[in-house]
Amino acid sequence: MSEQNLSLNMKKSRGRTGRKRRRKHLKSFMDGVNCSHKLEYIKLKKWLKERGFEDSNLRPAEFWETGRGLMTTKALQAGDLIISLPEKCLLTTGTVLSSCLGGHIVKWKPPVSPLLALCTFLIAEKHAGEKSPWKPYLDVLPNTYTCPACLEPGVINLLPKPLKKKAQEQKMMIQELFRSSKAFFSSLQPLFAENTGTIFNYSALEWAWCTVNTRTIYMKHPRRECFSLEPDVYALAPYLDLLNHSPNVQVKAAFNEQTRSYEIWTNSQCKKYQEVFICYGPHDNQRLLLEYGFVAMDNPHSSVYVSPDTLLKYFSPLDKQRKAKVSILKDHDYLENLTFGWEGPSWRLLTALKVLSLGADEFSCWRRILLGDVTSARNEQQALGTAAKICHFLIEETQHALFQISQLKRDKENLKTHLTLVEMLRSEDLKILQKSAEILCNLNLGTT
Numbered sequence: 237m238s239e240q241n242l243s244l245n246m247k248k249s250r251g252r253t254g255r256k257r258r259r260k261h262l263k264s265f266m267d268g269v270n271c272s273h274k275l276e277y278i279k280l281k282k283w284l285k286e287r288g289f290e291d292s293n294l295r296p297a298e299f300w301e302t303g304r305g306l307m308t309t310k311a312l313q314a315g316d317l318i319i320s321l322p323e324k325c326l327l328t329t330g331t332v333l334s335s336c337l338g339g340h341i342v343k344w345k346p347p348v349s350p351l352l353a354l355c356t357f358l359i360a361e362k363h364a365g366e367k368s369p370w371k372p373y374l375d376v377l378p379n380t381y382t383c384p385a386c387l388e389p390g391v392i393n394l395l396p397k398p399l400k401k402k403a404q405e406q407k408m409m410i411q412e413l414f415r416s417s418k419a420f421f422s423s424l425q426p427l428f429a430e431n432t433g434t435i436f437n438y439s440a441l442e443w444a445w446c447t448v449n450t451r452t453i454y455m456k457h458p459r460r461e462c463f464s465l466e467p468d469v470y471a472l473a474p475y476l477d478l479l480n481h482s483p484n485v486q487v488k489a490a491f492n493e494q495t496r497s498y499e500i501w502t503n504s505q506c507k508k509y510q511e512v513f514i515c516y517g518p519h520d521n522q523r524l525l526l527e528y529g530f531v532a533m534d535n536p537h538s539s540v541y542v543s544p545d546t547l548l549k550y551f552s553p554l555d556k557q558r559k560a561k562v563s564i565l566k567d568h569d570y571l572e573n574l575t576f577g578w579e580g581p582s583w584r585l586l587t588a589l590k591v592l593s594l595g596a597d598e599f600s601c602w603r604r605i606l607l608g609d610v611t612s613a614r615n616e617q618q619a620l621g622t623a624a625k626i627c628h629f630l631i632e633e634t635q636h637a638l639f640q641i642s643q644l645k646r647d648k649e650n651l652k653t654h655l656t657l658v659e660m661l662r663s664e665d666l667k668i669l670q671k672s673a674e675i676l677c678n679l680n681l682g683t684t
């Protein structure tokens with residue numbers, strides 16, 4: 237049911253009965269649809285039990301807002317253990333080395349990265365099908381992902397500029413990983429009846445890379461000679477990796493040496509039959525989309541990025557000190573990560589604007605600005621005024637992108653999921669920009 241329908245229903249029901257009905261109605265949206273009866277989850281639970289996992293109060297369920305996740309069958313209090321997954325259930329580079337791939341990895345020069353080892357294992361086990369001891373886990377993994385690397389170029393084009401660049405870089409990075417791993421994949425031919433070129437193809441690597449990137453937990457392993465210098469910090473954690481993210485919860489997660497299990501403890505409450513969330517980190521929506529392929533609504537950490545092009549558009553090319561100002565910003569890392577947030581323009585954005593707004597007679601003060609000092613009322617005012625202009629430009633650009641997305645959604649049914657994702661990101665950006673514009677309007681009124 238759409239949000240519009242929900243609000244229509246809510247309007248009709250007034251009074252105590254109406255409120256009760258509304259609460260029940262809302263509750264039904266927050267509760268998930270239990271899917272633990274499905275064969276794939278029954279098989280997964282059995283597989284986990286054989287490896288020492290004791291059934292917890294969590295059940296796989298489908299949620300209206302977040303898709304598949306885990307619901308609790310018992311109310312959770314702060315300090316409760318959410319899940320404890322024995323070491324035997326974890327898939328790490330140790331697992332890969334103990335498999336038939338191990339001997340080939342140890343011999344291969346230059347050494348492969350821990351990430352590539354995990355990707356190779358996932359692809360090989362998926363290919364093994366029924367014969368894979370990891371089948372019950374592989375069967376519940378998503379078949380497709382929505383990380384930017386998996387988006388169509390037409391959809392990537394609709395992303396905000398700084399994110400578009402990062403999305404293209406992600407795609408290129410996986411392409412490069414594929415290119416540079418071809419020889420290693422070929423070296424595995426003795427292990428397979430089918431051609432390794434067919435098994436370890438680009439889309440298989442993209443799938444495996446997204447699986448590792450979106451689902452691994454952080455677990456530091458000692459460095460091994462047979463791997464490259466990249467840190468070995470991954471572990472795939474079956475079942476536990478069904479937990480979705482919320483920016484509003486706090487959890488403690490670590491491997492417990494005593495119980496030899498990976499444990500997650502919550503610091504938040506959770507009602508019976510509601511979704512249990514963990515926090516993947518204080519990430520903004522750009523980072524959530526890049527790393528995990530989703531965006532969170534009303535994310536307190538979210539911000540809208542201003543690209544260097546957009547920033548510099550508002551300053552005259554005739555300014556004799558423009559080049560020097562841009563160099564200063566570049567040298568001090570003030571050309572990237574300039575943002576608008578729920579509380580208005582970031583300190584970094586205002587600082588960059590103040591440096592660019594310095595008058596010829598004030599130029600020598602740039603160091604003081606980087607330290608947070610005020611140079612002149614004129615400089616402050618110009619920086620705030622330009623921030624407001626940039627904010628309005630980004631509002632218009634976002635509204636235009638939202639219009640394009642709505643049209644494309646009508647015409648391109650096959651791109652609907654990806655377009656909806658970008659639409660969510662853009663709608664959240666619009667909310668942040670509108671809030672920033674309001675704050676700037678008040679600040680600008682205060683300074684004039």
Ligand SMILES: C[S@@+](CC[C@H](N)C(=O)[O-])C[C@H]1O[C@@H](n2cnc3c(N)ncnc32)[C@H](O)[C@@H]1O
Nearest residue numbers: 302304305450451477478479480481528529530
């Ligand atoms: C560790 S998995 C969590 C389980 C996942 N939903 C599943 O069905 O397998 C991480 C992925 O879940 C999804 N996800 C996590 N938190 C989410 C949220 N708050 N809203 C929507 N999707 C979310 C994203 O696709 C992310 O890449």
